[in-house]
Amino acid sequence: xxxxxxxxxxxRLFLLFLSSMMVLLILVSVLYxxxxxxxxxxxxxxxxxxxxSQTVGLFDLLLEGYDSITKSLNSNYELLRLLKxxxxxxxxxxxxxxxxxxxxxxxxxxxxxxxxxxxHVVTNEGKLYNYEKRFAxxxxxxxxxSDWFRKLQASSGEMVWLGLFKSSVINSLQExxxxxxxxxxxxxxxxxxxxxxxxxTSPKPILSxxxxxxxxxxxxxxxxxxxxxxxxxxxKEEGQxxxxxxxxxxxGNEVVVDRQTDQLLVAAKARMxxxxxxxxxxxxxxxxxxxxxxxxxxWVILAVVVVSTLLASIISRTIASxxxxxxxxxxxxxxxxxxxxxxxxxxxxxxxxVLSFNRMVFRMDELIERMTLSSISEKNxxxxxxxxxxxxxxxxxxxxxxxxxxxxxxxDRLGRVILAxxxxxxxxxxxxxxxxxxxxxELDQMRHYMTIIESRLEGRVAAEVEVEPRWLDVPMxxxxxxxxxxxAVKSGLEPLGAQRSGRLRVYAEADEAAGxxxxxxxxxxxxxxxxxxxxxxxxxxxxxxxxEADSGAMTSAVPVRRGIGLPNVHRRLMLLFGEPxxxxxxxxxxxxxxxxxxxPLPATPRTE
Numbered sequence: 001x002x003x004x005x006x007x008x009x010x011x012r013l014f015l016l017f018l019s020s021m022m023v024l025l026i027l028v029s030v031l032y033x034x035x036x037x038x039x040x041x042x043x044x045x046x047x048x049x050x051x052x053s054q055t056v057g058l059f060d061l062l063l064e065g066y067d068s069i070t071k072s073l074n075s076n077y078e079l080l081r082l083l084k085x086x087x088x089x090x091x092x093x094x095x096x097x098x099x100x101x102x103x104x105x106x107x108x109x110x111x112x113x114x115x116x117x118x119x120h121v122v123t124n125e126g127k128l129y130n131y132e133k134r135f136a137x138x139x140x141x142x143x144x145x146s147d148w149f150r151k152l153q154a155s156s157g158e159m160v161w162l163g164l165f166k167s168s169v170i171n172s173l174q175e176x177x178x179x180x181x182x183x184x185x186x187x188x189x190x191x192x193x194x195x196x197x198x199x200x201t202s203p204k205p206i207l208s209x210x211x212x213x214x215x216x217x218x219x220x221x222x223x224x225x226x227x228x229x230x231x232x233x234x235x236k237e238e239g240q241x242x243x244x245x246x247x248x249x250x251x252g253n254e255v256v257v258d259r260q261t262d263q264l265l266v267a268a269k270a271r272m273x274x275x276x277x278x279x280x281x282x283x284x285x286x287x288x289x290x291x292x293x294x295x296x297x298x299w300v301i302l303a304v305v306v307v308s309t310l311l312a313s314i315i316s317r318t319i320a321s322x323x324x325x326x327x328x329x330x331x332x333x334x335x336x337x338x339x340x341x342x343x344x345x346x347x348x349x350x351x352x353x354v355l356s357f358n359r360m361v362f363r364m365d366e367l368i369e370r371m372t373l374s375s376i377s378e379k380n381x382x383x384x385x386x387x388x389x390x391x392x393x394x395x396x397x398x399x400x401x402x403x404x405x406x407x408x409x410x411x412d413r414l415g416r417v418i419l420a421x422x423x424x425x426x427x428x429x430x431x432x433x434x435x436x437x438x439x440x441x442e443l444d445q446m447r448h449y450m451t452i453i454e455s456r457l458e459g460r461v462a463a464e465v466e467v468e469p470r471w472l473d474v475p476m477x478x479x480x481x482x483x484x485x486x487x488a489v490k491s492g493l494e495p496l497g498a499q500r501s502g503r504l505r506v507y508a509e510a511d512e513a514a515g516x517x518x519x520x521x522x523x524x525x526x527x528x529x530x531x532x533x534x535x536x537x538x539x540x541x542x543x544x545x546x547x548e549a550d551s552g553a554m555t556s557a558v559p560v561r562r563g564i565g566l567p568n569v570h571r572r573l574m575l576l577f578g579e580p581x582x583x584x585x586x587x588x589x590x591x592x593x594x595x596x597x598x599x600p601l602p603a604t605p606r607t608e
Contacts, residue, residue, distance in 0.1 A: 017312040022305070029301055036297075037290050041259075044215060044286050048266045049255050051213050052279050056268040058209045063272035066201065067159050069109060070183045073121075073197050079105045080187060083123055083194055099129070106131035115202040117178050120170055121185070122149075123195035132171060143170045148180065152196045157184050161273040163223075163231040164203050179203045179232075203232065210234050213266070213277065216285035222278045223270070231275060242280065249276050259283075326354055333361055374575045420451035439508075439519065440472040442481040446506070449482055453489050459501075461493050466507040467519075474517060474602055477572040481506075483565050484521050484583075484595050492525025492593050500524075510601055516581075519597040528587040536585055540570045566595075573597065 073079060079102060086098040106119045110131045118132035128139060143149055148162045148169055161181045168174030182198025210221040211234060220242075223231040228244040235241075250256045250269045258265040264286060266279040329342045341361070342354045427445050443465060450463040463485075485504070493502030503524045510517050528536070570583040577600055587593040 014312045018308055021308040021312075025301060025304055025308070029297060033294065033297060036293055040289055040293070041286065044281075044289075045257050045259070045264065045266075048213070048215055048264060048279060048281065049257050051215065052266045052268045052277060053255055055209050055212045056270055056277060058212070059206070059270050059277070060272050062205055062209065063161070063270070065113070066181055066199070067272065069113070069116075069199060070159065070181070070197060073105075073109060073119075074183065074185055075188070076105060077188070080185065080194060083121070083129075083185070084187065086127065102129050103131055113201075115205055117174070117176070117200040117202055118168065118171065119197070119199050121195060121197045124193060125195075130170075132174070139170055139172075148198075149196075152182050152184070152198060155184050157186060159183050159272075160198075161231075161275070162198070163225075164206070168200055169198075170200075174200075177203050179206055206232055207234065210277070213279040214281075215279075216281050218285050219279060219281040221280075224276050224278060226274060242278075244278065247278065326350075326357060329357070329361075339365065370575065414455075417452050417455050420448040423448045424452075437476060437478040438472065439467065439474045439476055442476065442478075443467065443472070443506070445479075446481045446485050449485060450504070457494070457502075460496070460498075461489060461502040461504065463504045463506070466505070468508060471508045471510075471517065474599065476597070476599060477569070477576050480569055480573070480597060481519075481521070483569050484597070487566060488521060488523040488525065488593065488595070492523045492527065495526045512601065515601045517599045517601045519599070520594060521597075522592060522594040524592040527589040527591050527593055529589045533585065533587050536566070539567050540583060540585070542567070573599070 082098045082102050086095055106121065106129060110116050110119050118130060121129040146169065151162065152160055159181065160183055164177060164179050166177055168178055169180055178200040180198060180200050182196055185194040185197055186192065187194055210232065213221045214234065220234055222233040224244050225231055230241055247265065248256045248258055248267065250267050256267040263283055264281045268277050270277060325342050325344055329340050332340050341358050344350065344354050424445060453461055488504055493504065496502050505522050508517065508519050566583060573582045581598045581600060584596040584598055
């Protein structure tokens with residue numbers, strides 16, 4: 001390809017790609033901005049509606065609690081009796097006792113809630129009973145002429161919510177803000193008025209509930225009664241209050257959201273007090289997030305323009321190079337070199353072709369390496385087995401003869417040991433079908449081994465096997481369990497000595513999500529520290545990487561467990577089932593060690 005024509009293609013592709021990206025970018029940016037603005041306004045409206053609904057719920061719950069307090073006082077027969085008796089009592093001593101009992105009843109109610117500041121009862125005879133947080137007994141003598149007291153006297157038993165006051169309505173020394181409510185007290189036997197009860201509480205729970213409505217620092221929340229009078233608000237300083245006449249008010253349990261003015265208005269009705277809660281948020285606060293989104297979008301557009309320019313240049317320059325690299329690598333594979341890999345980034349069709357080629361070469365190389373390693377490992381195992389078979393038939397016959405001689409002399413214990421040893425020799429020396437044993441045969445070999453160990457250690461070690469019958473015929477490499485069991489006994493359980501009895505537990509568990517069958521061998525031996533566990537895992541990792549990690553290789557890393565050959569077991573499992581499988585080891589010093597043999601889960605396990 002000539003240089004001039006190459007530059008011509010580059011220029012055309014560059015302009016085409018860049019112009020297409022710019023048109024698409026502008027279109028997407030406009031649509032994105034409009035959609036984002038709409039979503040932000042909608043979400044803020046939904047958030048405001050949700051907040052005010054939750055606030056009304058909390059507010060009603062709070063007022064229901066206050067209502068139940070006054071009802072409990074009005075239904076207290078003892079309190080009503082004492083109030084009537086003291087109004088007509090002439091004996092001063094009895095009157096003082098009655099007054100003390102009334103105060104105790106009020107005190108019990110006072111301490112039932114943390115937000116109560118004072119409880120006051122005024123009888124029709126003008127007698128006043130108080131239980132307050134502080135300054136008890138200081139009474140404003142003009143309380144009877146105040147508007148709030150007239151409202152209480154004019155009520156007919158219903159709850160009267162008097163609202164928020166800057167200070168106590170009856171105690172002139174109590175200057176902290178209070179929320180006041182009350183009701184008439186009636187004699188329940190003849191339904192005659194006895195007096196009024198009103199309670200002063202801390203306004204913090206109400207103001208805290210109102211603060212949930214705010215969605216920005218400049219949001220304002222008001223509680224307004226039917227006459228559009230402000231009962232409470234989140235305004236810290238008194239100023240010009242909004243005009244609530246003409247504002248939309250909710251009906252029943254509905255929530256009103258109004259976006260027609262220069263601010264977002266949400267309103268909901270408090271069921272208990274027939275009050276309306278208004279939340280007002282300036283639209284400037286809402287649009288602040290939109291402005292921030294617009295600024296971010298401009299920066300993104302600028303970055304995309306720069307990236308698009310770079311991509312147009314790179315794509316136009318590399319349109320032909322991927323095919324050349326692919327052809328060159330195919331020639332290397334033809335000569336037997338499977339280690340190469342083509343790394344290109346081009347059109348989708350070329351990328352797919354290159355990816356398929358790399359995957360094919362990688363699988364071929366992996367298959368050849370696995371077959372080679374499997375063949376070497378199997379030959380080494382066969383060689384070791386042949387070296388250990390010194391006239392095995394003669395050894396079997398000799399062991400059988402010793403067993404029968406011991407049986408004739410009724411030495412059952414030593415006979416069982418000899419018989420177990422004979423079975424072990426037969427199993428370990430038969431390598432005609434080395435990779436076709438089953439979990440059942442491995443467990444039998446383990447039981448023979450434990451017969452010898454339990455006899456030698458005189459009951460200090462016990463083995464427990466819990467494997468479901470459906471897993472007994474699962475195939476696995478030969479001589480997999482015994483090295484692990486031997487390792488657990490020699491390095492984990494024997495060092496316990498007489499401290500405690502050793503326990504060895506073998507069980508199987510299936511993980512269908514991971515597709516794994518795990519044969520778990522755990523002991524309660526001395527365990528290993530973190531450094532020894534790390535060394536053992538490193539030796540297993542070395543064996544999976546292709547190093548010959550036998551017992552000698554483990555000596556420096558894990559001196560306590562040398563000579564057992566766990567890396568050999570791990571490697572044979574990987575060669576038979578693949579890299580995700582093998583041994584997994586965990587241990588805690590002083591608690592024991594757990595070794596898991598991880599194999600693929602059979603598709604259709606047999607059941608017996």
